[in-house]
Amino acid sequence: MFAIAVRYGAISGAIVIAVIILGIVLSAGQGHGHAFSSQWLGYLVMIVALSMIFLAIRDYRNKHLGGVIKFLPAFGLGLLVAAIAGVAYVIGWEIYLAATDYTFMENYVAQMIEAKRAAGVTGAELASYTAQLNEMKTAYANPLFRLPMTFAEIFPVGLLIALISAAILRNPRVLPARAQ
Numbered sequence: 001m002f003a004i005a006v007r008y009g010a011i012s013g014a015i016v017i018a019v020i021i022l023g024i025v026l027s028a029g030q031g032h033g034h035a036f037s038s039q040w041l042g043y044l045v046m047i048v049a050l051s052m053i054f055l056a057i058r059d060y061r062n063k064h065l066g067g068v069i070k071f072l073p074a075f076g077l078g079l080l081v082a083a084i085a086g087v088a089y090v091i092g093w094e095i096y097l098a099a100t101d102y103t104f105m106e107n108y109v110a111q112m113i114e115a116k117r118a119a120g121v122t123g124a125e126l127a128s129y130t131a132q133l134n135e136m137k138t139a140y141a142n143p144l145f146r147l148p149m150t151f152a153e154i155f156p157v158g159l160l161i162a163l164i165s166a167a168i169l170r171n172p173r174v175l176p177a178r179a180q
Contacts, residue, residue: 001060005080008056012081013088015049016154021096024104046157050085053078053158054165061169062177074166082158086151093150105140109133 020042057077061069097104116129139145168174 001064001077002080004056004060005077005084008052008059009081009084010088012049012052012085012158013092013154015052016046016085017089017092017096019045019049021092024096042153043157046154047161050082050154050158050161052085053081053161054169056081057165057169058175061172062175067177068172069170071166071170074169075162078162078165079159082155082162085158086155089154090147090150094147102141105137109137 023041023045057069057074060077061067061074112133113126113130116126121129140149
């Protein structure tokens with residue numbers, strides 16, 4: 001079971017980090033409103049990549065358990081895949097940050113402030129917003145803040161997919177193993 005979780009979790013985490021980094025690279029200099037800078041796109045990528053949880057549970061159920069799995073073992077496997085995907089995502093993100101001299105947050109804050117200015121925000125409201133972003137930038141520089149925050153971006157999505165997948169796949173009639 002652990003080998004299946006590692007395989008599917010690593011694939012899932014690698015897909016997420018590759019697509020998100022590709023999006024950041026492709027949207028560099030295009031501003032905050034660009035499609036690749038969308039949080040919705042990032043979470044859509046996570047959902048698609050974390051569909052590996054469903055495949056891992058189905059694979060384990062059909063190849064190792066004779067086509068039957070109970071909810072809790074299925075959910076546990078799903079959580080393990082989600083955790084491994086989360087760790088792979090964190091490692092990939094940290095490699096990206098190191099390779100780019102940790103400039104991500106500086107660029108992100110500058111883009112967010114510029115977007116507010118472009119929207120006509122000025123004065124005390126802009127100063128307050130800038131102060132909040134600068135606090136966030138300072139906190140993000142600390143790995144004890146950044147690492148769990150990065151993990152928390154992806155793991156809840158995996159948790160939800162694990163829950164749904166376990167509920168669906170506990171029914172042996174859903175995508176049964178094919179007779180050889």
